[in-house]
Amino acid sequence: MLQGWIQIVLTLLILVAITPFFGRYMARVFQEQRTILDPILNPVERFLYSLVGVRAKEDMTGWQYARAILYCNVVMGVLIFSIIMFQQFLPLNPTGIPAPTWDTALHTTISFITNTNQQHYSGETYLSYASQMWGLGYHMFTSAATGLAVGIAFIRGLTGRPLGNFYVDLIRAITRVLLPISIVGAIVLIAAGVPETLAGPAIVPTLEDPAISQAIARGPVAHFEIIKNLGENGGGFFAINSAHPFENPNGLTNLITLVSILSIPTSLIYTYGIFANNIKQAWLVYSIPFVILVGFIIITAIGEYNGNPAVNALLGVDQAPNLEGKEVRFGWAQSALFAVITTASMCGAVNSLHDSFMPNGGFSTLSNLFLQIVFGGQGTGTAYLFAYLILAVFITGLMVGRTPEFLGRKIEKREVVLASFLILLVHPIAILIPGAIALAFPDQLAGISNPGFHGLSQVIYEYASAAANNGSGFEGLGDSQPSPIAIAGGATTSATALWWNLSTCFSLLAGRYVPIAALLLLADSMARKQPVPATTGTLRTDTGLFTGVTIGVILILGALEFFPVLALGPIAEAFQIARGIG
Amino acid sequence: MSFAREASRAVRSTLVLWVLTAIIYPFVMIGIGQLVFPFQANGSIITNTQGQPVGSALIGQPFTSDRYFNSRPSTTSYSTADPKKDESKVLQTGVSGASNLAPSNPALIDRIKGKADPDPEKAIEGDIPRLQKADVKPTADLVYTSGSSLDPHITPEGARAQISRVAKARGLQPNQLEDLIKQNTDGRSLGIFGEPGVNALKLNLALDALKPT
Numbered sequence: 001m002l003q004g005w006i007q008i009v010l011t012l013l014i015l016v017a018i019t020p021f022f023g024r025y026m027a028r029v030f031q032e033q034r035t036i037l038d039p040i041l042n043p044v045e046r047f048l049y050s051l052v053g054v055r056a057k058e059d060m061t062g063w064q065y066a067r068a069i070l071y072c073n074v075v076m077g078v079l080i081f082s083i084i085m086f087q088q089f090l091p092l093n094p095t096g097i098p099a100p101t102w103d104t105a106l107h108t109t110i111s112f113i114t115n116t117n118q119q120h121y122s123g124e125t126y127l128s129y130a131s132q133m134w135g136l137g138y139h140m141f142t143s144a145a146t147g148l149a150v151g152i153a154f155i156r157g158l159t160g161r162p163l164g165n166f167y168v169d170l171i172r173a174i175t176r177v178l179l180p181i182s183i184v185g186a187i188v189l190i191a192a193g194v195p196e197t198l199a200g201p202a203i204v205p206t207l208e209d210p211a212i213s214q215a216i217a218r219g220p221v222a223h224f225e226i227i228k229n230l231g232e233n234g235g236g237f238f239a240i241n242s243a244h245p246f247e248n249p250n251g252l253t254n255l256i257t258l259v260s261i262l263s264i265p266t267s268l269i270y271t272y273g274i275f276a277n278n279i280k281q282a283w284l285v286y287s288i289p290f291v292i293l294v295g296f297i298i299i300t301a302i303g304e305y306n307g308n309p310a311v312n313a314l315l316g317v318d319q320a321p322n323l324e325g326k327e328v329r330f331g332w333a334q335s336a337l338f339a340v341i342t343t344a345s346m347c348g349a350v351n352s353l354h355d356s357f358m359p360n361g362g363f364s365t366l367s368n369l370f371l372q373i374v375f376g377g378q379g380t381g382t383a384y385l386f387a388y389l390i391l392a393v394f395i396t397g398l399m400v401g402r403t404p405e406f407l408g409r410k411i412e413k414r415e416v417v418l419a420s421f422l423i424l425l426v427h428p429i430a431i432l433i434p435g436a437i438a439l440a441f442p443d444q445l446a447g448i449s450n451p452g453f454h455g456l457s458q459v460i461y462e463y464a465s466a467a468a469n470n471g472s473g474f475e476g477l478g479d480s481q482p483s484p485i486a487i488a489g490g491a492t493t494s495a496t497a498l499w500w501n502l503s504t505c506f507s508l509l510a511g512r513y514v515p516i517a518a519l520l521l522l523a524d525s526m527a528r529k530q531p532v533p534a535t536t537g538t539l540r541t542d543t544g545l546f547t548g549v550t551i552g553v554i555l556i557l558g559a560l561e562f563f564p565v566l567a568l569g570p571i572a573e574a575f576q577i578a579r580g581i582g
Numbered sequence: 583m584s585f586a587r588e589a590s591r592a593v594r595s596t597l598v599l600w601v602l603t604a605i606i607y608p609f610v611m612i613g614i615g616q617l618v619f620p621f622q623a624n625g626s627i628i629t630n631t632q633g634q635p636v637g638s639a640l641i642g643q644p645f646t647s648d649r650y651f652n653s654r655p656s657t658t659s660y661s662t663a664d665p666k667k668d669e670s671k672v673l674q675t676g677v678s679g680a681s682n683l684a685p686s687n688p689a690l691i692d693r694i695k696g697k698a699d700p701d702p703e704k705a706i707e708g709d710i711p712r713l714q715k716a717d718v719k720p721t722a723d724l725v726y727t728s729g730s731s732l733d734p735h736i737t738p739e740g741a742r743a744q745i746s747r748v749a750k751a752r753g754l755q756p757n758q759l760e761d762l763i764k765q766n767t768d769g770r771s772l773g774i775f776g777e778p779g780v781n782a783l784k785l786n787l788a789l790d791a792l793k794p795t
Contacts, residue, residue, distance in 0.1 A: 006774065007775055010774060010775075011775075051594060052598055053587075053590065053591050067588065068591070068592070071588050071592035072592040072595055074592070075589075075593050075596045095674055096674070122678075122679075124675045124676050124677055124678065125675050125677065133604060134600070134605075135604075137608060138599075138600055138603055138604035141599065142596075142599055142603070167591060167595055170599075171599070174599060174602070175602075179602075179603065182607070183611070186611045187611075187614060187618075190611075190614070190615045190618075190619045190623050191619055192622070193622045193626055193640055194622070195622070195625045195626075196611055196614075196615030196619075197612065197616065197624050197625070198612060201673075202624075202625055204627075204635045204637050205636070206643050206644060206660075206662055207650075207786055207790070208643070208644065208645050208646070208647060208786075211664065212663065213662060213663065213664075213665050213673055214643060214661055214662045215661050215673045215675065215676035216625055216627070216638050216641055216661070216676055217676030217677070217678070218625040218676075220608055222611060222615060222623075223607060223611035223612070239677065239678045240678040240680060240730045240731070240732075243680070243728075243730040244678050244730045244732065245638075245640040245641055245642075245732055245734055246640060250768070250776060251770050251771030251772070251774075251775030251777075252772065252775060252776075254771075254775065254776060255775045307722065308690075310691055311694055311722075311725070311726075314691075314710055314720075315722065320721075322685065322722075322726070323722045323723050323726035323728075324681065324685070324727060325680045325681060325726075325728070325729045326726070326728065326729050327728055327729045327730060327733050327735070328654070328723050328736060328737055328779040329733075329735055329768070329776050329777055329779045330729075330777065331777035334775070334776055350729075351729065352729045353680045353681075353682055353729055355680075355682040355683070356682060356683055356684065357685070358685050359685070359686075449682060450683065450684035450686070451687065451688075452686055453686070454686050474682070474684075475680070476683070476684075485671050485674060485675065489669075489671065573684070573685075573686050577685060
């Protein structure tokens with residue numbers, strides 16, 4: 001048991017240790033200061049800017065920035081959708097997979113543009129290597145870079161600077177952050193055993209019975225895997241994602257995965273500290289999600305370590321880890337840690353199946369998806385965190401009767417409306433309303449696979465994952481159409497899958513573009529304010545007390561909205577298991 | 583800014599970044615993988631003494647008989663099928679998958695405990711009765727299905743629980759098997775991260791090399 005906790009603590013320490021270095025690097029990149037890669041990248045970027053037709057010094061307003069994102073994402077979406085639908089006519093399709101159903105392709109496209117990567121498909125049986133490399137792998141860079149650009153624009157606005165140029169930020173995020181790390185990371189992953197080949201599956205006779213054959217699926221996995229994690233995308237090359245031995249073969253690759261998943265959202269808070277010239281406040285803000293993250297890890301790990309009491313009784317032991325849907329090489333500790341980190345950061349890759357976690361795990365992962373700020377998504381998570389800070393400033397300002405100010409700028413009606421709209425309205429609408437519709441038609445629409453309270457969690461998890469742009473799932477849910485190969489063999493399409501593909505598109509889009517627009521407008525309006533000098537009457541936001549108040553605001557505003565769902569889902573399931581199944 | 587100018591930038595940036603991240607980057611990585619690490623890049627395929635591929639060092643295989651150390655239960659039977667009757671076309675692509683059974687799902691308990699039913703089609707043998715019949719003390723890894731359905735490992739305890747059965751079936755001494763298990767255990771990475779696991783395919787290959795049946 002101790003061994004497991006040591007692994008968890010060391011992983012978290014590594015993450016904290018790299019934060020200042022990576023955070024400072026990103027600040028230099030986006031403040032256009034000198035960095036080590038300049039000699040190679042300056043000419044490359046100049047060339048890219050001229051191809052795209054942007055000038056580096058051309059600043060955009062919040063509205064222009066948001067519109068550029070929208071145009072760009074629409075064009076990218078059309079490209080990926082076409083690649084998937086025409087995959088049978090494209091090269092690099094060694095297993096001869098026909099086009100998937102239109103709704104699967106549409107859902108996959110939208111899910112990848114929005115940096116979500118829900119898998120209503122299985123990589124092996126639905127998509128060719130071309131679709132993976134040219135379609136999904138491409139979006140893993142651009143959607144992550146879009147999120148990072150929004151985060152940086154938001155930080156710029158908050159600290160009183162012009163927001164910058166979307167195309168410049170998009171390109172720099174790729175050339176200076178995502179691509180260099182991916183190149184190094186992919187090589188390390190290949191060395192550790194992750195395949196990187198264009199060859200089709202290897203067919204071998206099994207050792208025990210040579211009459212039976214085994215198909216070993218492989219492909220260009222390593223380059224895909226590293227950006228999947230670094231960009232918090234989470235869509236696996238294989239159906240079973242990072243639990244697959246080819247995506248994540250050992251403890252070292254698992255560590256690389258975890259660190260790459262959380263490195264950008266953690267470091268971006270430090271980047272803010274440099275922009276704001278207030279490192280102390282950055283660490284205080286950092287402590288908010290960190291404390292919540294540690295709490296959820298403890299809750300989840302205890303559940304998985306103690307295991308399922310009903311099965312333990314059958315095994316004749318008091319304690320045996322819950323290994324259903326888990327790999328031996330990860331065990332309870334690395335699986336629980338991974339589940340919490342992947343839902344905290346909106347990555348959505350999984351190295352064990354969340355559907356089979358004890359209710360503790362369901363509670364923590366769902367709560368992460370509801371809160372969205374436990375470091376949160378690439379760029380957007382940090383921005384949400386500061387939106388909460390603005391609300392906390394407003395609320396404490398009301399309590400002590402002072403004019404709410406944040407970083408020397410007055411918080412007025414427009415900011416409070418945007419921040420509260422962002423946090424209090426969009427997320428519940430995108431989760432609870434479609435969730436209620438699906439639950440009203442359990443047989444026709446919901447496709448629940450686990451009976452009882454867990455079924456409610458399955459439905460809500462899927463929408464929460466879509467709206468938070470996470471992408472993990474309680475995967476027993478009937479949200480997948482049969483594979484194109486099965487359909488070619490005569491399988492009929494599924495009505496529940498059609499419902500899930502289309503209804504989650506609503507949550508995906510609402511959870512991505514509405515908050516991005518609101519964040520950029522919020523940043524814009526902060527940037528335009530006249531700074532007011534700090535006086536003794538100013539409420540200081542870089543203190544432990546204010547940080548504590550903010551945690552309270554986050555838990556009250558973020559969690560209370562969803563508490564009824566948690567009570568009826570994982571909490572009720574925990575009582576059910578404690579009472580005895582059956 | 584005019585609509586045409588914005589649309590043109592969107593299209594140009596899409597294409598430029600596509601060439602960079604979807605063409606140049608993956609093909610360079612494939613090139614490096616194939617040149618520098620050809621064994622890993624092609625799936626860590628292991629071959630027998632005749633040079634025929636027998637499996638992957640990273641992917642498990644089904645083992646259910648007494649002559650071999652059994653692997654974990656798998657929802658896809660380790661992506662295997664009979665080539666003569668592969669209706670679901672498993673061998674065309676290879677598959678992975680998991681049970682996705684919730685801890686509160688009675689079907690999980692039925693699968694582990696077994697369930698009698700007058701209709702033999704509906705009766706479930708159960709993982710624990712199956713292991714007990716084979717004289718193996720059940721451990722968690724041997725009754726729970728894995729995440730990928732391709733888990734190459736069993737726990738060292740799960741391997742040791744099978745020693746007496748395999749020793750009897752093969753006519754070997756238990757201490758010889760203890761040594762084989764130790765030799766085929768993958769430890770924690772850097773001695774810290776992950777859990778030790780016994781690679782069932784490698785262990786059984788070593789077993790065949792030690793004493794062919």
